[in-house]
Amino acid sequence: MNNLIQFGEIVEGYDIPVLNEREIRASAGILFLATYTSLMFILFDGNFLLVKYVISIFLLDLLIRVLINPRFSPILIIGRFMVRNQVPEYVGAQQKKFAWSIGIVLSATMFYLFVFVNAYSLITGITCLICLIFLFFEAAFGICLGCLVYPIFYKHKVQHCPGEVCDRRNRQAIQKVSLAQIIVLVLFIGTVFLATGLLRERFSKPPHNMFKPSPTAKSR
Template structure:
């Protein structure tokens, strides 16, 4: 029974329960895609049906992770299937549990307003944006934003962070960003800014069907 309800896996060489960061990132990507898609339905079609399903599934999945066992989370199971051929990257379970608890609070508020009260407001919009940012950073960069708040509430040292960011002392040469690289990044940003001014008219033209004759397009 204890093993059924435990949070995290016991792995040789680790003194605390751990989770597989690769499947966590995969599940975050799945949830991000679902949440983002439901948001597009709201913005372009005024359709709130999909987001209600997404929020309900999101909340249920997080409740299973935190209060039962991450092993039985449907989205984590799907993430595990997606990355099952990759070598696991173990991360500490305690900080993940804290981060997912934040997710429960946010999704529960969304569930209350959008599903039970059936109303939207700036509150739901802001929370949705926060959830998207959290999911994107986890999926794209492997950065658990919720985990950053863990030391503020617990005195225990954070262990086994993704990429060992909580233990790293100095960056290797391949991780360092030179002045030339910074200049290249700034030049790219500036060029994009000016391109939006110079090419706005050209880019605003509606594309025509490649396989229809130009005369047909002009006649329209």
């Protein structure tokens, strides 16, 4: 029973329960894709069916992670399967539990409003956006936004953060952003904005079927 209901794994060399960050990021990517797709159905078709299913799965999965055991989370199992050939990256379990508890509050709010009340509002829109931001930062950058506020509520030292960001140490040379890189970035952004204005008319033309004559060719 103790092995069934627990949070985090005991791994040799770590004095606290840990989780595999790689499978967490994979599961965040899966949930991000599902949530984003369901929102696209709402924006372009006014169809709320998919988002109700996604939110229900989202909430159930988080409840299993936090209240039972992350090992039995269906989405984490899929994530584990996808990254099973990669070397694990261990992170402290406790801060993840706090972050996922925030996820439960957000998803439970959306579940109640979308499924029980069957209504949408600015509240559901903002809540969905926050969830997307949390999932995107986790999947794309390995940054757990919920973990960042964990030290505010718990004063003990945070251990084994993703990428060891909780360890205060100097960045290595390969991590530092030089002045030349900043200049390149600024020039790139400026070029994009300039090109947006100059190429707007050309880019606005709808594409034609490559294997059929274009409307311009027909008119000639």
